Amino acid sequence: MARGFRSFFTLERFRRQLANVDALPQLCVLGLVSGVITGSLMVGFRFLLGLGATLYMPDGDPEAFEGLAPAWRAALPLVAVLLIGLWLGRQTSAGRKIGVAHVIDRLTYHQGRFPRRNWFTQWWVGLVSVLGGLSAGREGPAIHLGAAAASGLGEKLRLPHNSLRVLVACGTAAGISASFNTPIAGVIFAMEVVMMEYTIIGFMPVILASTVSGLIAQLAFGFERPFQISNIALDSLINLPWIIVCGLGIGLLAAGFVRLARAAERLQQLPMTVRFALVGLLVGGFAWFYPQVQGMGYDTLGLTFSGTVAVDVLLAVAVGKLLLTAFTVACGIPVSIIGPILVAGGAAGALFGLLGTQLMPEVSAGPAVYAMLGMAAMMGAILQAPLAALMALLELTHTPNMMLPGMLIVVVACLTTRQLTGSKGFFIGVVHDGRHPLQHPLMQALSRISVPAVMERNLVRTERVITPDAARKLLETNPVWLVIERSSDDKPLLALKGAALARWLLEHADAIEQNPGDYERIDLMEIPGQRLELAPIGLQATLSEAFLALQNDNLGALYVVHGYRLKQQRISGIITRGAIERYYHYTDRLPESRSPEGSRS
Template sequence: MLSNSLYALRKRLAIPQTSIQLSILGLLGGIAAALLIVVFRLAIEFIQETFSAGGPFDSILDYLLPTLPIFAAILIAIFADITGYKHYRLGIPFVLHRIKAHYGNMPFWNTANQFVGGILALASGFSVGREGPSVHIGASGASYFGRWLRLPHNAVRTLTACGIAAGISASFNTPLAAVIFVMEVVLREYKIHIFIPVMLASSAGSIITQAVFGQHIEFAQLSVFTLPGSHYPWLILLGIILGVSAYIFNTNLMRIIRTFRYVNMFPRLLLAGVLTAIVGYFVPEALGDGTSAINQAMISPTNLELLVILLISKLFLTLVAIGLGIPGGIIGPVFGLGVLIGLIVANLVMLIDPSIHFMGTYAVLGMSGLMAASLHAPLAALVAVVELTNNPAAITPAIIVIASAYITSSQGLKNRSIFLQQLDFQGLMYQTPPATTVLEKIGVLAEMDTNLKLINYVTEQDVRFHLNDKHESQWLIVAMKHDLGVDYSLAEFDTSYSRNNDKVKYTPLLTMDTRSTLAHVWELIKDQRDGATLITSTSGEKIVGIVTWEQLRTILMNRNALL
């Protein structure tokens, strides 16, 4: 009974339509992802409290704190060595690749490296964000849930997207921005049957993080006020500056990555730890995910010298940490850099219009503009700043800044998303042909023909007998046993000859299990533009259906618009 129910569930999920089954599974996958993020955040807080004033290392704190990035870098390298350096592909770019090329199936040891390395990096003060680990860990949690149920790959891909949304939402308490980020940056498409489960998973992440960490607004200290129309020309200027800054940031980050590509991981990570420790000793506010820099900047928003020092230090530490391979995200530091740039521009504007209460507004706009231009995620940036500040007054000016920054960066300076640049550098695929994009959303269970007749090959005359005896719409599959196993062929009369000759045509058939999608079938038979593929049970022991080239052609020609 249970196996029949699971089969019915898998068959329903193979269809790319909104369903209560997929919605419930998306919610459960989101809960699994959110719980992992809660454990991740609690582990970071535990380590930070251990090394804080009043902790067990209080007596040697002044000597220990500056060296934490070095010790963390060594531990990250040791763990990566134990698990295998080949599993040290982490973060959002890697998740983008797995979503596009592997239906979101996440390798375990990559996730382990991200989990442990992310905790060490964030707890020790490296200038990285927690959204990178959150995306990776959240994707893995939901992906493992789908694989445990042996769901079709197209459904696992949707569950992985749910895990990403739940991970971001649980990390920042931004459920709407998490949904937009998944659609705009990760999936890079908007499909209604994916929207609902992703929304439910994101809400689960927000509810769980609020239950554990309280109703905390990440950047509530950034006071946003409605700007008068006289400031709008300055907003365009701010956007242009942010677009140029995004280009400088992305270009230099990729330059560092390319420069150190042939350096072994251990010296790279150790160098990142040493440089972070040195700069952090003199400018401790530049350490961390960007929150400390933002807090310090908002305490003294008119101290231009402090803002410039923080900006240079934060930029250097971020480029060093991410460029040399520290496992963390990029969005947190980008927020910090954007706030600093916004405040510097606000100080220049103040020379003309001394309205100090607008400083927080410019800080928020800087944050949104730099994120949009660096990541090529304008809508996610807009929604994120509204949720992170809990203030909708920034929407209209943010649109102006984001549009100016994005156009300046992408069109004026030909700056591409930093994630896509990283993927190109690593040689990881993130684009699929149009036919594959359509077919990968449909599981073979949704389209396979189950009207089969399976026989073992005895003689040619026996095959002809079964061809004459079968129903007109039935497929005859011939199993040919040999020493190495069994080969399957599709048997039919060769229409190029007279029917009276009874000449039999055998088309060899490859097999794949019921978790596969039509894109898998397409890859097998697209070259000959003919034939079919046999579908087996997940164990491979039972033939359950067949998918033909004609079915694929019909979907691509007649139903593409419906998908």
């Protein structure tokens, strides 16, 4: 019984189950494990931030730049860009890519596999940029480190690539959850911004990962409410027209941010040392007068909600921090933008609230309400992720009564940025000129399943020339395909239907019996039948990878290679265009209630 139990729960069986589109229990297990890994990593990252802050920051607070002397806080960005430049200067162009844009790129074009060197770069840049006083957050490092660690688990176990996609989403959600105690926002961000699709198969493992990661963070740091807000309400629906105006203004600011951040092509003509020095000088010069533009800025956002921030500081944060963040990204320093845009959005909203108080002194809701709404509007407009912005509003402020005006302002801001100015979402624009292949329904469907789920396993390998007895022996197992090995390694393998050889033997049975000397050798290249030229593909590959490989007109099919050592590799199956088309048409015709993946995309 013990032997049967062990044979049932084997890694090889686990891999085969994950290759299918309905491997929900197996993916949930991976979600739990990735939540533990990512939660532990985020605890370590936050611990390192705190440890670095104890060296020179007041009270060891990584956001207390206001407590530093002006000369010291102005010099910090110069030190930061120097340290980041020294590290990035030793990396290749590909090795400098980190953050959310890198996660989307690896998911889209590399099946969710992450280079280790970029992972270490993210640790260094994430810590130095926040502690060094640049306008940067810790959301990008949390997402990259979590997604890469979860995907690395899948790569270590040699899991199919369709499961790596889900692991990337698990790591993304878990990273956000552990960093900010926002598990729902983490899930929505992972599905809306990174995966760009909604499926039941994808949601459940991601929810588990986000939950477990958040629990680990709470065990380490206790339950933390990011902002202590109470007695905040809209009070009067007369504010709605002004909320629309606020959404329009923030949408235009968001478009300006995206345009400036995308100006990298023009700035790239300057040497890296000049670009980095400009960033250090601008941030340092601004920080001399307004240290609120440095770091993540959540302390400033909290004061904005309480209404204790001066107008000039609000203006510096709303415009200055926004422009400094965009300019930093445009100059090639890969800082996290999510925290800074939330803070800038809150300041911009507070300014609109103050103006509304002047225009409607008796009925205006006040700056605190508009600060919360502005925070969500800026995030939704820049990322073009309205649901993630609304969930962030809910979980960061714990004010569910703000959801109705929040939905209004987020939609207005998103439409303003997208339709009036033509600006796409910030991270979508990063990926190959805004073209994201996973937005295509066919590629989305094919990426959810790996080749073992649809390949034909019933095959035999044979030499090109065989005897009649060898031919009969090959057909004993009724193989669907005969894989013909050629005379030299540089010639591709060919596939012949087993039925074609069986038919030839049947038609020539009498001749073989009467004149055996004339049929001592059968050349499988000469018997009637269609022969398909084959190319290899890995057992872990998804159907989308197979689909792209078969775009080569010379190829008729792919043979699936199993094994990780060259001399021990074997052919596990054959996959044809027809097999891929049958899978897609079958799932496409299923009623939604019977669809195996329960897709909502």
